[in-house]
Amino acid sequence: MMDRNYGVNSEVGVLKTVMLHRPGGELKRLTPKNSSTLLFDGLPWVERAGEEHDAFAGALRDRGVEVLYVRELLAEALAVDKGRAAAVDSLYNEPETALENLVREFLDTLAPEQLAAVLIEGLTKQELLDQFPAGSTAETSLAWRMMRPQGFVIAPLPNTMFTRDSSLWLPTGAAVTSLAMPARRRETALTSVIYNYHPRFADVPHHYNHGLESVEGGDVLLIAPGVLAIGVGERTTAAGAERLARKAFKTGTVHEVLAVPIAQRRATMHLDTICTMVDEDKLVMYAPAEHQLSAYPLRPVGDDIAVGEAMPFVRAASEASKRDLQVIHTGTLDRVTADREQWDDGNNTLALAPGRVIAYERNTITNEKLAKAGVEVVTIPGSELVTGRGGPRCMSCPIWRED
Numbered sequence: 445m446m447d448r449n450y451g452v453n454s455e456v457g458v459l460k461t462v463m464l465h466r467p468g469g470e471l472k473r474l475t476p477k478n479s480s481t482l483l484f485d486g487l488p489w490v491e492r493a494g495e496e497h498d499a500f501a502g503a504l505r506d507r508g509v510e511v512l513y514v515r516e517l518l519a520e521a522l523a524v525d526k527g528r529a530a531a532v533d534s535l536y537n538e539p540e541t542a543l544e545n546l547v548r549e550f551l552d553t554l555a556p557e558q559l560a561a562v563l564i565e566g567l568t569k570q571e572l573l574d575q576f577p578a579g580s581t582a583e584t585s586l587a588w589r590m591m592r593p594q595g596f597v598i599a600p601l602p603n604t605m606f607t608r609d610s611s612l613w614l615p616t617g618a619a620v621t622s623l624a625m626p627a628r629r630r631e632t633a634l635t636s637v638i639y640n641y642h643p644r645f646a647d648v649p650h651h652y653n654h655g656l657e658s659v660e661g662g663d664v665l666l667i668a669p670g671v672l673a674i675g676v677g678e679r680t681t682a683a684g685a686e687r688l689a690r691k692a693f694k695t696g697t698v699h700e701v702l703a704v705p706i707a708q709r710r711a712t713m714h715l716d717t718i719c720t721m722v723d724e725d726k727l728v729m730y731a732p733a734e735h736q737l738s739a740y741p742l743r744p745v746g747d748d749i750a751v752g753e754a755m756p757f758v759r760a761a762s763e764a765s766k767r768d769l770q771v772i773h774t775g776t777l778d779r780v781t782a783d784r785e786q787w788d789d790g791n792n793t794l795a796l797a798p799g800r801v802i803a804y805e806r807n808t809i810t811n812e813k814l815a816k817a818g819v820e821v822v823t824i825p826g827s828e829l830v831t832g833r834g835g836p837r838c839m840s841c842p843i844w845r846e847d
């Protein structure tokens with residue numbers, strides 16, 4: 445690890461480099477009609493969301509973290525011919541149609557930055573007609589003919605700001621994940637383009653890919669060096685967790701994986717909506733989960749794996765990490781505050797270093813409890829960002845942490 449500037453071996457090691465996406469035009473696509481399909485619980489005020497996100501990035505930079513942006517990395521990867529071809533090809537899985545040809549022709553006219561914007565923000569029929577009046581060449585396409593002007597020729601990706609989910613990093617390299625929800629699947633195609641074609645990542649080994657069983661980064665917690673916890677629920681399947689575990693064991697850097705069944709509900713879509721590590725021996729957790737969560741320990745045995753008996757999660761995590769883990773509860777013990785602050789991502793913290801986390805300012809009770817437990821809490825605003833149901837951990841993909 446010495447001379448590499450990537451790799452993540454714990455949730456709390458000093459954060460050096462992180463990938464974010466500043467939300468923009470793709471959020472302007474959200475309407476009351478499409479927001480739930482696009483996985484938002486409200487319609488964010490887009491400009492304010494951008495400002496809140498800048499405060500998040502600023503809090504990271506002020507503490508010495510290098511912030512990389514998806515849009516810029518993508519544009520740089522699209523400047524590579526093969527990267528551009530892969531990105532455009534990822535839009536289609538059928539043989540050519542008149543509409544596809546038209547879109548391809550239009551995309552060919554775009555500079556890398558513009559192409560990156562369209563791939564994230566999407567493109568409507570009307571926008572295509574305005575920018576590329578040759579639209580009539582698609583008259584032989586039924587899809588084109590029947591599409592309303594506001595219909596999407598390229599669907600927007602409003603969840604791009606949750607960079608946690610479409611890839612994750614192990615000590616030895618990156619794993620592009622396989623997203624479960626149709627509204628998000630294309631995000632991983634773009635993440636792949638970045639990791640495959642951006643010169644910064646040229647030498648990085650890949651440990652998963654987006655064609656495999658579904659796994660989302662929000663479900664994967666590196667609770668201690670060499671120990672992964674993987675939530676199995678709405679977004680990550682048991683088969684996905686098993687596949688990732690096997691691949692992680694092959695890297696030689698992970699020696700235990702805890703597969704943690706979680707309820708298949710929106711409020712608990714990922715393991716990191718239920719708990720996150722705030723220090724080497726502390727985690728913040730939705731109180732009812734402490735006694736409900738269980739874990740199946742997986743260990744490598746030669747080329748295969750052994751699956752142990754399910755046991756209480758906190759005990760399994762303490763044993764695997766050889767630490768007596770202390771649980772700090774979200775909100776208060778009455779279910780109302782706990783449910784509210786869990787829903788608003790009170791336990792979705794991002795560790796900057798052991799005992800130092802970024803959290804939404806709105807979850808005042810949880811933040812107070814963290815402070816009382818000796819955790820330094822750096823707060824950021826999130827009134828608009830929270831409408832997408834994700835907090836500081838979901839909005840960040842650590843690429844490099846110190847060991």
Ligand SMILES: NC(=[NH2+])NCCC[C@H](N)C(=O)O
Nearest residue numbers: 483606662714832833834838
């Ligand atoms: N790691 C996370 N908890 N990510 C939150 C993702 C939120 C996003 N709107 C979704 O439903 O997919």
